[in-house]
Amino acid sequence: MLRKFLIAAGSVLAVIVLGGGVFVSARQNLHFDDTPYPDVAASTDSAVIARGRYIVRDVAPCAGCHGDPSQRASYVSGADVPLVGGFSFDIPPGQFYTRNLTSDKETGLGGVPDKAIARALRYGVGHDGRALLPFMEMQGLADDDLRAVVSYLRTQPPVRNPVPPHHYNVLGKVVRATVLSKPVGPSATPPAQSPRGASVETGRYLAESVALCWSCHTERSQMTGALTGPRYGGTTGFTESYDTARTWSPPNITSDPETGRLGKMNEDQFVARFRQGRVIPGSPMPWQAFSRMDEDDLRAIYRYLKSVAPVKRDVGPPVVSLGKT
Numbered sequence: 001m002l003r004k005f006l007i008a009a010g011s012v013l014a015v016i017v018l019g020g021g022v023f024v025s026a027r028q029n030l031h032f033d034d035t036p037y038p039d040v041a042a043s044t045d046s047a048v049i050a051r052g053r054y055i056v057r058d059v060a061p062c063a064g065c066h067g068d069p070s071q072r073a074s075y076v077s078g079a080d081v082p083l084v085g086g087f088s089f090d091i092p093p094g095q096f097y098t099r100n101l102t103s104d105k106e107t108g109l110g111g112v113p114d115k116a117i118a119r120a121l122r123y124g125v126g127h128d129g130r131a132l133l134p135f136m137e138m139q140g141l142a143d144d145d146l147r148a149v150v151s152y153l154r155t156q157p158p159v160r161n162p163v164p165p166h167h168y169n170v171l172g173k174v175v176r177a178t179v180l181s182k183p184v185g186p187s188a189t190p191p192a193q194s195p196r197g198a199s200v201e202t203g204r205y206l207a208e209s210v211a212l213c214w215s216c217h218t219e220r221s222q223m224t225g226a227l228t229g230p231r232y233g234g235t236t237g238f239t240e241s242y243d244t245a246r247t248w249s250p251p252n253i254t255s256d257p258e259t260g261r262l263g264k265m266n267e268d269q270f271v272a273r274f275r276q277g278r279v280i281p282g283s284p285m286p287w288q289a290f291s292r293m294d295e296d297d298l299r300a301i302y303r304y305l306k307s308v309a310p311v312k313r314d315v316g317p318p319v320v321s322l323g324k325t
């Protein structure tokens, strides 16, 4: 009786494991080729390229991930390092590499059409039709800025740098077959024209869709990236791949008078703080880039953050030493 039960239970288990394995492996190469291409073609207009440079280098943190890893020190001190990719994220689901964004035909974007680069940023679908890992959260870039970014990337001289394929471990394969199986697109229709001027609307656009201030200053799940704390309420245990001896606590940047940084700073002090650049050595916040932002844009971000619901939450000192050497 017991033996029969065990055999039956064993075969049920075998079917589940086998079925799960088939399910997981069948979902490793899902394609999303039907996703529409944004109507974007690179421009050679110098004003468009200058806007693209501003977005890529000063506001969106592209170089933090795609910059040449061997030139990290130059990047941190403010140089426009080549966007050759190759930086590797060693995280629980596996090892993932940033791509070469220069115009090299074989190893970069040289062979990738403009509209495919635009689709990757807006809809999270790679040039080969696969769902991209959700590292890039600029799906809300306005149409004109998307075109400006692609136009600027096209001016980057080709640099040959073959980047290894991603390595998914067992956990990574399961995650890829389930929670990360679908590409991530914009949550609302992005604007055709990027808002400009020192308004709350410009600030919302820059903080939410370009500079991604929320992405570090809000508590998130380490596994899926889902937000688990109040927006802009600060976070703890933020690690920097280049420095594993410390963890960071991006502070609460709401206007709560006691625990929020914006409760203690007026607009001019906020602008002055950004012009000052990095104060704590090694801080992962791209201060060198943000210090170059237009004054109107900094004022806009301040005004937007002031309009966000204040959160009472103290995340402690900005950096914690783990006592490792």
Ligand code: HEC
Pocket: 056, 060, 061, 062, 063, 064, 065, 066, 096, 097, 098, 099, 101, 116, 117, 120, 121, 125, 126, 127, 128, 131, 132, 133, 135, 136, 138, 149
């Ligand atoms: C947080 C790190 C990070 C940031 C910031 C980032 N990227 Fe990426 N990017 C990645 C990773 C990782 C991949 C590889 C994703 C994959 O293959 O699933 C990638 C892939 C790409 C691709 C290739 C898509 C394809 O077709 O395979 C392009 C183009 C790209 N990024 C452009 C940009 C631009 C432009 C910016 C700034 C506006 C940017 N990235 C910011 C990490 C980042």
Ligand code: HEC
Pocket: 061, 207, 211, 212, 213, 214, 215, 216, 217, 238, 248, 249, 250, 251, 253, 261, 273, 278, 279, 280, 283, 284, 285, 286, 290, 301, 318
């Ligand atoms: C890559 C992660 C990251 C991003 C993106 C980021 N921050 Fe931070 N921020 C941090 C960390 C870490 C600290 C604490 C260390 C420090 O002060 O440099 C910090 C500190 C701050 C402070 C306090 C500085 C002080 O000296 O009091 C302000 C204000 C701030 N961030 C605002 C912003 C705004 C606004 C944006 C978007 C434009 C932003 N941050 C984007 C990680 C980030």
